[in-house]
Amino acid sequence: MYIDPHIHMVSRTTDDYQRMALAGCVAITEPAFWAGYDRSSAQGFVDYFRLLTDTEPRRAAQFGIRHHTWLCINPKESEDLGLAREVLAEIPKFLDRPNVLGIGEIGLNKNSRNELIVLEEHIALAKSRGLLILVHTPHLEDKLKGTRLIMDAIMAQGIDPGRVLIDHVEEHTVRLVLDRGFWAGMTLYPDTKCTPQRAADIFEMHGTDRLWINSAADWGVSDPLAVPKCREEMRRRGHLEAVIQRVSFDNPKKFLSQSGRFEVSCSCPTPR
């Protein structure tokens, strides 16, 4: 049994849901993200939020998987402050939907001034509603600087770091994130970011406290079975079953349960 706490099912097929269920997936969380193209209006986001809070949970339930979500306008589309604020004004209308866990995946992409302004406004929204936060960190050379900027922006508003997960950590950022009291997520991609092997190395070096794994599978080259593959890699290396369960089930459950809305069991009948 495992949880994939970061996956973009809007980009995946029912075959993926079926394969995930067969591999033991019981719950997922789907952060709002860049859809692979820039949306032309706030209405495009409203439709996306409807999909995340209504359509996708029903699709997942057919396979016995509990679906949860996070809402935001992603950093890549935050450069246009006018559009970002229109979208921010729509988000509260969806926050009471039963599968919404918090605000995410917010963060920085190019570490620009406007991205930072929109990030701060999302943090303020999360704070005012007492919501959990899921953070996207920039890739490649911007990652270390971006991770620091994001953590500073969160701490500046007095948010408890134990209610924030910083995702896409790698070897050079994981320690920094954990040492400041945040949770950290490793994204398992077939080639870039963390492979299952690199993630297993990081667990061996940094322990398993406040650390989880996810596939972040989306419309690009990615793998919706990355979490069970990492579990296999850890098994192959002789890790105890309890440790494997901790990183792929207990840890995400512990963090996500702080929302008061996270559920593992799916009450809907499954066709399996």
Ligand SMILES: [Zn+2]
């Ligand atoms: Zn993502």
